[in-house]
Amino acid sequence: MPDWLMTVIRSVGVLVLMAVWMRLLGRKMAARMTPFDRVYLVGFGVLAAVLVLNLIQPPLLAWIAWLTWGLTGLAYSFLSLKSKWVRDLLHGKEAVVIKHGKIMEDQLKQVRYTPEDLLQQLRGKQIFNVADVEFAVMEANGEINALMKSNKQPLTAQQLGVETAPETGVQTVILDGNILDEPLATMGLNRGWLNTELSKLDVSPENVFLAQVNTMGELYIDLFDDAIQVAQPTARQLLLTTLEKAKADLQSFSLDTDDEKAKQMYRQCATEVSSILYDVRPLLK
């Protein structure tokens, strides 16, 4: 067999092995790359290159080195899962760099961080004023996460006392013109429902690029043909206006009539409708 063919075969073989090995090591490395992970992967890669190019004679030695490296990696990922001590030793612990709004200079020095680095990291999080930070942690991978002082945090609906409609998640039910049955079933819906909704909008499923259903069973669709205007869901708004109008009508009836009993009755109805409105308004916005 010619040399070049051997190299091709070895390359493909090592690539496949690497792919399998990376799956075994788990996704953690990609998600949270600590310095140790980086060193480990570089070493692993270099050994793979040595294997492919047959740089060491006899090749068996390279294979042994590569296997040892790989198995140690597996053992280390297993051990760090099991023991906090191993984790802290290999990955390092997170360090508190700002506490109660004050920068911890000693901690910064310990993790070899210059003030400029700290400022740059904070700016990356849209924090330009250190005075706004209550607490900041440097994670094991060198990233800084900061908690703003409570009066500098974005306002939430809860703080304003505003009731909001719960959003338990949106399901994508059509992708690229294909109906996805599983998300539909999760929402307790089926193809029949989807087809009805689509025919209400006067479109066929094949023309839909993307369709999503929200908690209230409202359908949002995007068509392949962007020139066509599709009606947006308005049923919720409609219910709200119907109730508002009924309330106003009842109030005006109570003013119009001369019958005292009827007046009373209309007023009572209006009160009841307005209490219903109070309950459902947050859900309909």
Next chain:
Amino acid sequence: MTTYSKVKQTLIDLKSAQSTMEHYAKITQDEKSRKIFERSARKLEPTLERLNKRIQRMEFEEPQYKGS
């Protein structure tokens, strides 16, 4: 538009609102919203009844409305 037909229209509007709320109670995935919609739909019931009675009374008092 006579008062009679206005009241009738309001009754129909409220009925449709009630059925919409019942529909939402069935379709929504959120337990809390489902309860609110169910309760509101039920709460509308006495109002519908009262309006119905009022309409019947109007028909009794002024029979020319009947069937219109």
